[in-house]
Amino acid sequence: MASAKSTRNDVQGALELAVFAGGRVTRHPLPAEGRVSLGRSPENDVPIDDSSVSRRHAIIHLGPPIAIEDLGSANGTRLRRERSAGPTTKLVELQPEQGKTMELSVGDAVNLGSTLIVILPREGTASAAPGQGQGQPIVLDPAMERLYALAERVAGAPITVLLLGETGAGKEVLAEHIHRRSPRAQGPFVRLNCAALSESLLESELFGHERGAFTSAVQAKPGLLETAEKGTVLLDEVGELPPSIQVKLLRVLEERKVMRVGGLSPRPIDVRFISATNRDLAAEVKRGAFREDLFFRLNGIALTIPPLRARISEIAPLARSLADRTASALGRPAPAFARETLAALEAHGWPGNIRELRNVIERAVVLSGGDTLLPEHLLLDAAAALPPVEARPAAAPAEPRPAAAPEAAAPAGTVPPAEGGGGLRGELDAIERKRIVDALEQCAGNQTQAAALLGMPRRTFVARLSAYGIPRPRKGKATR
């Protein structure tokens, strides 16, 4: 997570800025006070890679009160609020005058061009960090139930575990569950993202260093493997380990001893190893990018987590739990889900799995402002919709795989049949088409503004116009 720099101080507050741009969300912890600049230029505290955002677009003033100032951007800064209009609610947009600030509340949705930004309570403050304090994992799909039942049995045995599955599918959550159900539950659970650090930093993080081992080593520091004593170490993205660290890790696994960088004698350690990867590690072994001996050491048993699109029965309960959490962080009552909203969620392909679902639901709760989540609040990418039922390949059970030769450890990637299909797709297309026509009408045919209103990149918007056969309006003309 990138941290927003403050021009006054760098003390992190209890808030973060979620930036929804180009179908991705990035999160930036906000300082307790000061100014945070936003814009396309990399010099901004929060750079936003979206052509509809100006190089220097806006400034957030952190309070109290919190306020936003537009810096004369080309596509504007608009605060989206719902106002009740008789029995219905109506979306109103407020635009700050250039050079003047407009007050913001936590949870307000603001459009910078077509990028949506929202200030939220920071993860780990009001809402829990991944895998921590979120209560029990939600497990309802039969293949997931079998997987978790096997994980319970594995938890009690002194065996290394390799977790396979797509990004965001829940490998870290399962790793922590195994730790909590193991005899090491009272010990630490320590996670290291092997992809996030340079080779030398990774080495000193994992194994520690002695004083003077390198120029900045002014003090001796135990490594992660030592701090996890009597607990569990999760090596996340283990497929990214550079070859030199692979050799050292193999030695640790064989000897159960760790040698600090610059150290003279190895220290015994007592930790359990769980590794996780979204790569096909067996294929990495075959092409010589991952050591076979280390693969066998880590792969005491391999458990494969099915992708979310193969766990349709879990989508609605997960969505409800995520919506409740977001609403409670924003001090709002838990929202209801329209039937069509749940159908749309179940028809989506979820390439980013539960992490993507979380982003979509957080954004929907913010955008809805009201008490019911409607399909138009989801802003799902139509390109990631599942094909109609009849066009999908036959489902294969996502079974856990016992320790075996490299061939046995390929992640599952099958698409099961789901409720709905072509009819539902058609319904969703009709909803999206109507939203686009309405937005164009509201913006007097201005495509840039209509795309921004829908929180859609302009290029996607234009592609949708031709996909739905909506004539591209000439400047200043509304479309029907």
Ligand SMILES: Nc1ncnc2c1ncn2[C@@H]1O[C@H](COP(=O)(O)OP(=O)(O)OP(=O)(O)O)[C@@H](O)[C@H]1O
């Ligand atoms: N069974 C579950 N119930 C509730 N929430 C879950 C469950 N599994 C995963 N999540 C949530 O989904 C998000 C992604 O989960 P997690 O970090 O475990 O995925 P991952 O497979 O380790 O991802 P990556 O490969 O990117 O590291 C987290 O916010 C996590 O809390």
